[in-house]
Amino acid sequence: MSYLKHSIRAVLTIAAVGAVAQTASALDVSTYNAATAVNVYLSGSTAVDNTLANTALQTASPGGLCQPGTVDQYNIGPKSGYTNRMIFCSASGNAGITAGTPLAIFKESTVGSANGVIPLYNAANGQPSGVSFIDPTKISDAVCNGTDGGAIAASGTIGGYTLHTSCPAADVATNVIPNGGFADVEAAILRDPTGAKLPNVSKVLTATGTVDQIWTVLLTKNAYYALQAAEGYTSPSDAPANAPSLSKEDIAGLLSGNIYGWSQLGLAPADDTVYLCRRDFGSGTEASFEA
Numbered sequence: 409m410s411y412l413k414h415s416i417r418a419v420l421t422i423a424a425v426g427a428v429a430q431t432a433s434a435l436d437v438s439t440y441n442a443a444t445a446v447n448v449y450l451s452g453s454t455a456v457d458n459t460l461a462n463t464a465l466q467t468a469s470p471g472g473l474c475q476p477g478t479v480d481q482y483n484i485g486p487k488s489g490y491t492n493r494m495i496f497c498s499a500s501g502n503a504g505i506t507a508g509t510p511l512a513i514f515k516e517s518t519v520g521s522a523n524g525v526i527p528l529y530n531a532a533n534g535q536p537s538g539v540s541f542i543d544p545t546k547i548s549d550a551v552c553n554g555t556d557g558g559a560i561a562a563s564g565t566i567g568g569y570t571l572h573t574s575c576p577a578a579d580v581a582t583n584v585i586p587n588g589g590f591a592d593v594e595a596a597i598l599r600d601p602t603g604a605k606l607p608n609v610s611k612v613l614t615a616t617g618t619v620d621q622i623w624t625v626l627l628t629k630n631a632y633y634a635l636q637a638a639e640g641y642t643s644p645s646d647a648p649a650n651a652p653s654l655s656k657e658d659i660a661g662l663l664s665g666n667i668y669g670w671s672q673l674g675l676a677p678a679d680d681t682v683y684l685c686r687r688d689f690g691s692g693t694e695a696s697f698e699a
Contacts, residue, residue: 436480436549437480437482437494437496437544437547437548437549437552437572438548438549439510440496440510440512440544440545441510442544442545444509444510445509445510445511445512446499446505446509446510446511446512447512447514448511448512448513448514448587449514449516449541449584449585449586449587450513450514450515450516450586450587450588450589450590451515451516451523451524451527451539451541451586451589451590452516452520452521452522452523452524452525452589452590452591453520453521453524453590453591453592453692454517454520455590455592455692455693456590457493457515457517460513460515461481461495462566464479464495464497464513465479465566465567465568465569466565466566466567467562467565467566467567468565470502471500471502472500472502472567473497473499473500473502473503473505473511473513474495474497474498474499474500474511474567475497475498475499475500475507475508476562476567476568477567477568478497478498479495479496479497479567479568479569479570480495480496480497480569480570480571480572481493481494481495481496481569481570481571481572482494482496482542482544482547482552482572482575483552483554483557483571483572483573483574483575484542484575484576484577484579484580485573485574485575485577486554486556486573486574487554487556487557487571487573488556490517490573491516491517491518491577492514492515492516492517492518492540492541492542492580493514493515493517493542494512494513494514494515494541494542494544495511495512495513495515495569496510496511496512496513496544497510497511497569498510498511499511512544514541514542514584516539516540516541516586518539518540519601519688519690519691520687520688520690520691520692520693521590521591521592521593521598521690521691521692521693521695522591522598522599522600522601522689522690522691523539523589523690524589524590524591524692525589525591525595525598525606525609525613526538526539526600526606526690527539527585527586527589528585528586528588528589528613529595529606529609529612529613531585532612532613533612536583537583537584537585537586538583539583539584539586540580540581540582540583540584541580541581541584542575542579542580542581543579543580543581546576546578546579546580547575547576547579549572551575551576551579552572552573552574552575553572553573553574554572554573554574555573556571556573557570557571557572557573557574558570558571559571591615591692592691592692592693592695592696593692593695593696593699594615595609595610595613595615596609596610597695597698597699598690598692598695599689599690599694599695600689600690601688601689601690602689603689625654625659625662629644630677631670631675632652633645634670634675634677635652635654635673635675636650636651636652638652638673638674638675639652639653639674654673658673662682662684663684663697663698667682668681668682669681669682670682
């Protein structure tokens with residue numbers, strides 16, 4: 409199990425204090441009761457979303473957080489491009505939650521890593537969190553009926569579930585304080601969406617390091633194949649044995665602007681200009697590249 413899954417389980421254990429157990433069954437959102445459910449609110453990095461879902465759905469040892477056959481997922485927006493999701497299920501008994509307890513895991517995925525830090529930072533400073541989550545009292549299967557939803561079959565060690573998409577964007581609760589947030593980088597080097605750093609962030613927030621993601625520099629296929637040819641590999645080819653490479657110095661030069669033409673890397677394209685595609689300032693991916 410990854411460190412990230414351990415950290416998710418730790419958050420759930422804290423949130424489970426005082427939960428009331430109920431009989432296990434497939435849960436529809438109409439049965440949601442905030443007083444009897446364990447409610448876990450997580451915000452931030454979109455890169456952890458699949459790991460978060462897999463932590464709930466895992467069937468291999470030590471098992472997921474949800475009992476198989478009880479899982480519904482509700483999305484604000486389509487299957488790809490959602491902004492919020494809620495996983496609703498009967499707890500499996502892992503992470504300190506009594507088996508059969510209704511479990512609602514909320515994940516906000518609007519901005520990225522900045523929202524893993526800023527809502528908690530705001531709350532610590534006595535300000536509204538500024539982040540919204542699905543409000544399960546407002547949604548229903550009838551309105552969350554996107555055509556890309558439906559029954560999702562089990563695959564490998566990941567259990568099946570029912571997906572409900574295109575829940576209305578207005579069906580959210582605002583200024584909810586998350587139980588925890590995820591960022592791809594340390595909060596101290598992260599910028600808010602305006603490009604500003606957060607003063608004294610390490611004094612008001614506690615962070616736990618996790619290792620779950622592998623980052624790389626992506627190239628268009630044209631650039632990839634041109635690098636193959638320049639480095640003497642068979643091109644065009646998608647075979648791993650023919651993968652070209654850029655050195656750390658090359659990547660740093662491209663991102664800093666010190667390398668401004670592909671000809672400096674031995675290529676001869678019709679357009680020598682290097683075009684960089686970056687994420688916004690609130691992204692941990694962007695902060696990683698800047699670092």
